[in-house]
Amino acid sequence: MKIENLHQFLYQFFQSTGCQLSEPAENELLIQLTKDLDIALMNRPFYWHYMDKIGQQGNPMSLHLYTGESQNDPGKEWIHYGSPRLHQIFQYIQSHAKVTVLYEKLNSQEKTALYPWLVVNLKVEYIGKQKKEEIHSFGLQLINGTMISNMMTLLQDTDLGEIVSDYTYTITPLISPSSGFQRIFRYLEDGLAKMDQSWVTQAKKALDEELSLLEHFFSDKESDEELYQNEIMRLKERLEPKINMHIINAGLFYLSDQVMNKILH
Incomplete structure (x- = not known):
């Protein structure tokens, strides 16, 4: 299923949470995550636990999302209704709303x-x-x-x-x-x-x-x-x-x- 304004919704979500982002091409979002979003979305608890233990800031990961109607490049993550990533984002929003x-x-x-x-x-x-x-x-x-x-x-x-x-x-x-x-x-x-x-x-x-x-x-x-x-x-x-x-x-x-x-x- 398609969320009609998914691209704009995601752009505003990542912008409002302090991430750096760009749109390298149509239906694409390149996002540099913050530490909080990396913890919430990237499933790296041991990495962040180790960084905190040794007193280092750590390096949040980036996401390259494609929001079109179908996947066109395996090098990008296709995000759509039903995708685990969108479900993660909804859960994050609801818990922080x-x-x-x-x-x-x-x-x-x-x-x-x-x-x-x-x-x-x-x-x-x-x-x-x-x-x-x-x-x-x-x-x-x-x-x-x-x-x-x-x-x-x-x-x-x-x-x-x-x-x-x-x-x-x-x-x-x-x-x-x-x-x-x-x-x-x-x-x-x-x-x-x-x-x-x-x-x-x-x-x-x-x-x-x-x-x-x-x-x-x-x-x-x-x-x-x-x-x-x-x-x-x-x-x-x-x-x-x-x-x-x-x-x-x-x-x-x-x-x-x-x-x-x-x-x-």
């Missing part, structure tokens, strides 16, 4: 207002005959309620930090972050409701066919009712169409008018 507060870095001699944006990265799981995952990134302006999709990609070139720059000041949100989360979920749910529902029809058809076969199997012999009901439950868990949404991480980003105008136009 928190709501961060970041400010646009500006070198200005004039007073500049920074406006609050709630930025939320979500994972959407489609459960049915065929399973699929997508990553979505939304930004909600907490003054006027403007909603933006693909927010992290739009902010890719924006310099952000944890300290407010000189001559900048923040505008207090008029919309609470909790209300902002609800708006983002409603927006995503509305979009999902309008999408092609053929996958739902296919999943229901497959479930009905499997239930019919199951019923036929148990009707031909003295059936075990408990086993029969357990098999029905397993089929529904596997094939009944549903959508799950999970927050990966979120942040409150304070951005200037200039960045806002670039995002909106």
Whole structure:
């Protein structure tokens, strides 16, 4: 399965965790890991234990990832839905997820207002005959309620930090972050409701066919009712169409008018 904006998602993930990275070619990421990411992703506990024991910094490894639809070079690691590496990254994000507060870095001699944006990265799981995952990134302006999709990609070139720059000041949100989360979920749910529902029809058809076969199997012999009901439950868990949404991480980003105008136009 393909995560539609996997490349941008990975770029932002490694950038936000302090890694040095470049894009040597289309659908490729060359990443110099930090020590923390090396420990989390590269499975070298004895190496880092030894480095700590002898008082050395150690050398984190690098990754050369390919994010296209199929593997084109055995010299690069193909990362895709279902790959162990992507699973590792999701586990790392979930274990470190928190709501961060970041400010646009500006070198200005004039007073500049920074406006609050709630930025939320979500994972959407489609459960049915065929399973699929997508990553979505939304930004909600907490003054006027403007909603933006693909927010992290739009902010890719924006310099952000944890300290407010000189001559900048923040505008207090008029919309609470909790209300902002609800708006983002409603927006995503509305979009999902309008999408092609053929996958739902296919999943229901497959479930009905499997239930019919199951019923036929148990009707031909003295059936075990408990086993029969357990098999029905397993089929529904596997094939009944549903959508799950999970927050990966979120942040409150304070951005200037200039960045806002670039995002909106």
